Amino acid sequence: MPTYTAPVRDTRFVLENVIDLPAMAGKPGFEDFDADMIAPILEEAGRFFAEVVAPTNLPADRQGCVRNDDGSVTTPDGFKTLYAKVRETGWTTLSMPAEYGGQGLPGVLGFAAEEFFTSANMAFAMYFGLTSGAVEAIELRGSEEQRALYIPKMVSGEWTGTMNLTEPHCGTDLGLLRTRAEPNGDGSYSVTGTKIFISSGEHDLTDNIVHLVLARTPDAPKGTKGISMFIVPKFIPDADGNPGERNSLSCGSIEEKMGIHANSTCVMNYDGATGWLIGEENKGLAAMFIMMNAARLWVGLQGFSQAENAYQNGAAYALDRRQGRALTGPKEPDENADMLVVHPDVRRLLMDARARTEGMRALGLWVALQGDIAKRAADESERQAADDMVQLLTPVVKAIGTDIGMRVAQDMQQVWGGHGYIAENGMEQFVRDARITQIYEGANGVQAMDLVGRKLPMHGGRAVQSFFAMVDKDVAKAAGNEKVAALATALEKAAGDLKAASMWLMQNAPADPNNAGSAAYHYMEILGLVSMGWMWLRSAVAAASALDDGEDEAGFMEAKILTARHFAESHLPEAGALRRKLQAGAKTIMAMPAEAFARTG
Amino acid sequence: MPTYTAPVRDTRFVLENVIDLPAMAGKPGFEDFDADMIAPILEEAGRFFAEVVAPTNLPADRQGCVRNDDGSVTTPDGFKTLYAKVRETGWTTLSMPAEYGGQGLPGVLGFAAEEFFTSANMAFAMYFGLTSGAVEAIELRGSEEQRALYIPKMVSGEWTGTMNLTEPHCGTDLGLLRTRAEPNGDGSYSVTGTKIFISSGEHDLTDNIVHLVLARTPDAPKGTKGISMFIVPKFIPDADGNPGERNSLSCGSIEEKMGIHANSTCVMNYDGATGWLIGEENKGLAAMFIMMNAARLWVGLQGFSQAENAYQNGAAYALDRRQGRALTGPKEPDENADMLVVHPDVRRLLMDARARTEGMRALGLWVALQGDIAKRAADESERQAADDMVQLLTPVVKAIGTDIGMRVAQDMQQVWGGHGYIAENGMEQFVRDARITQIYEGANGVQAMDLVGRKLPMHGGRAVQSFFAMVDKDVAKAAGNEKVAALATALEKAAGDLKAASMWLMQNAPADPNNAGSAAYHYMEILGLVSMGWMWLRSAVAAASALDDGEDEAGFMEAKILTARHFAESHLPEAGALRRKLQAGAKTIMAMPAEAFARTG
Structure with a gap:
């Protein structure tokens, strides 16, 4: 069975040395945060998730969830x-609003702890993770009464939440959805329809489940402009706010799927x-999109949490x-073989x-911090600049973070050889999950279109221009630093490829929108390389500085610098190839009838 | 449930237009082959595997194999x-030796039919595929008596065969194996030990199973030089060659694994x-390696068969x-959405x-034909030249063919979105299988070491030099051909990267063997791109020539040329990035203590 240790040292390095979270202490919006909190929070959370939650990951996956004949769902043994x-530990409420019973700490700290939770058992962590999304929707768009009725119970974990978007015939294109909501005349609606792929849709962990459901009112316009959001609890709260009458909704079946068997889909x-x-009629999709960035960052985190x-x-x-011998001769001649x-x-x-996982962790935490600044900073221009980065890089964290998750999970399964293919060793579960x-949460190709179609042109390209300015500045600063100079050069070259790709898009997408479509994924991959490369440059600079100060412990800083160098040597060169693919344009692929x-024989 | 149609048109195109199999008819070793056989064999085999075998793929995977308390194994419903x-159709004996009941046709035809079989149900096809490997071992190294006793029954499918190499503590490094074989004094041996990951090790499909087992005799030297190969039947044949006494071997358990559930591992x-x-004492590993090329080509075929x-x-x-609208405006305004x-x-x-699957199919079939020539040609130098190509490109077909299989299976699952993750739709099975x-059959990293450590330096680099000469010649010939000129240029550039990588290896591997190790996978990937690109060039030239002759049917030739162009635009550019990674050398990765x-927190 696999074992897991929370990578506390690495997360601390990112928070303290790379993105300088301590410097935020006391700033507007960070009044309750203190730099001394970082270490104990990470250590305690890491210990809990590693020791208590991680051992459940494999057995729960093997057992899965069961729908009983009465429509109830039984989760794996021990989940209750x-x-x-x-719930008791409170690790999932770190960044939840204090007014609803959360701890009100910066989102970046919650994000850090959430990684440990998700590495430990992703399918289980989803019961809480989906709830956070639903809380955010109710908080942003719900009435005062709705917020008071639902949020405290959801923050505390007494109730869980779900998001109901997908229907059998529509997922990405929600304009096609058919679920109806007819007014009952008393302010409530009668909701009818079938939703699929509903994570945590039914289970035995809590007394109530709060479903957020997208549906159409009777005279709603067609397409995405006629979608409203409804709160549909499994048990309708009574006058005291306790679960009352059973609502007319049920789990029709549990999907048999490739992985995350311990979450009831x-x-x-x-x-x-x-x-x-919830909120205004016909504005349901807009409300859903407000939550989208947070949800997508969370899915990116799921990706690199599995990689870790x-x-x-x-x-x-x-x-x-032990298998085979070192190419330079036996390393341990007294053993019958050397270690792999x-x-x-x-x-x-x-x-x-390492290069992928640590690079993406740094990027994810940096973007999470930008999210805090965007929400909390006193200065409007500071908030705006941070929000630009959140907008621009959320598709990258989601799509590249999850591509990395899959790739690393496969590569590590490969290290295990045949034993990696055997279920009891757990390596194949990482791949399936x-x-x-x-x-x-938007297939990765949809993320690429979001990046190229929406985020890039936003405010005349303001976000990507600011991004280039920050990268260029750090490259210039690193020029004289011997330990990181090669990385800086490689990053500069990759950033040049990204600029050329941006220019190509500006010149070629207007004439043929399919050029934006064919370029989108390649563009997102280059931005992924450059943004991770940038985090690696900042990491290497921080590690070199710590070494200069004599702060090295157990080779941690040396390993950082070596891994950064590996990223420069073995990952950044891909940017040039991606740029060339992008510049080929849409002509060939669109020419195919x-x-x-179809293969017809 | 997925549906499958054998890609007969494409396979015919490769055999007839790209590798010119018809030209071999009547040549030494191809006396029984006639060009008119190609179409009917492919069509009939394709129909059978698509109609009869393919529908069993998903249900058999869902059901899996069961080991009963008495150690017997029950295969999925309907497998018997x-x-x-x-067996009746004879499709699996196309290329088996005529003297043992096979049809004696060229291996390349058997390879083509085998792809259809493996696409249709890989886990099931393995019961036959492993048998072919065992037949080859007995044919090459067995005594006349052993050949007569076992081969006809195995060719006919009356009995199946297995290969027993791996033990719990050793897979790649077979020098560590411990299974013992003690002489009984009557010419037989008493074999004792545990073997794992034995595909088709026990089942209910036949009256007997012929196990080929690697083991050590009492005074055998340590390591790989003390391994012998034994034939250990489940039932010992009696005087009439019929299954007699039950042998002291048994299936201890079936591995629960990620995929190929319908094959009993x-x-x-x-x-x-x-x-x-079988054969000489202590020469078991060498005997095993003789079969290795065929087995590895077969596994490469498994890869692209799943991709197809x-x-x-x-x-x-x-x-x-239907989901969303074309970026250039609705394609079908009367529908509520456009097709994906x-x-x-x-x-x-x-x-x-398409670019990956069709390119690898062409390469696989070309290498299979080289295998026929290497075995059958009258002329020694022709045999040797063909064998050089088989040696050089077998690791590429195995490793790149299977990397492609995984990549394409994932990409196609991605096209299905959430529905691709649901078991009943079958897309996730392709990924798991x-x-x-x-x-x-040698993890892909082992293939890379085989290529760089053994195949490349073989005969002073003769094989790769011949390879370059053939590619360069076709590039030069294509220069004036407008329809393929861009592809020829892209291929020339990628071949240049491969030459530079070869040169780098010659200059840097001798001083530090770890440079060969760190370069190996990148080198294999570049060779994969160039060899597939070469096949695409030959395919595009053939398609252009067919178009000039007015032979186009249903756009098949136009699609070939477009797909070739896509390979040039979107795949060949990777060669440059791979070369740069390779040239970074082993220094950084070997510097890491x-x-x-280890993550220690």
């Missing part, structure tokens, strides 16, 4: 107790269920399994995994 | 009948089982599912899938 324990049937409008756990177990195997870690090709996979993160794609 | 049907316990030496089936279902979904295929990013995935092909890979 575990759920109660997580339900088909939900709403059969005239009583619901209440897979990496740890890949590395552990490489340091334990002597083989350069195994090291290549391990270094790739990571796979969904590339698909849900649609019917020519 | 299906097994009998496949067994832990096999040999408890003083009676076996007979996944592609077909990805394309079918893109031509059926209007979206450039979906087309990118489909074109990538394809995954093992990158691992077994081994213990620094």
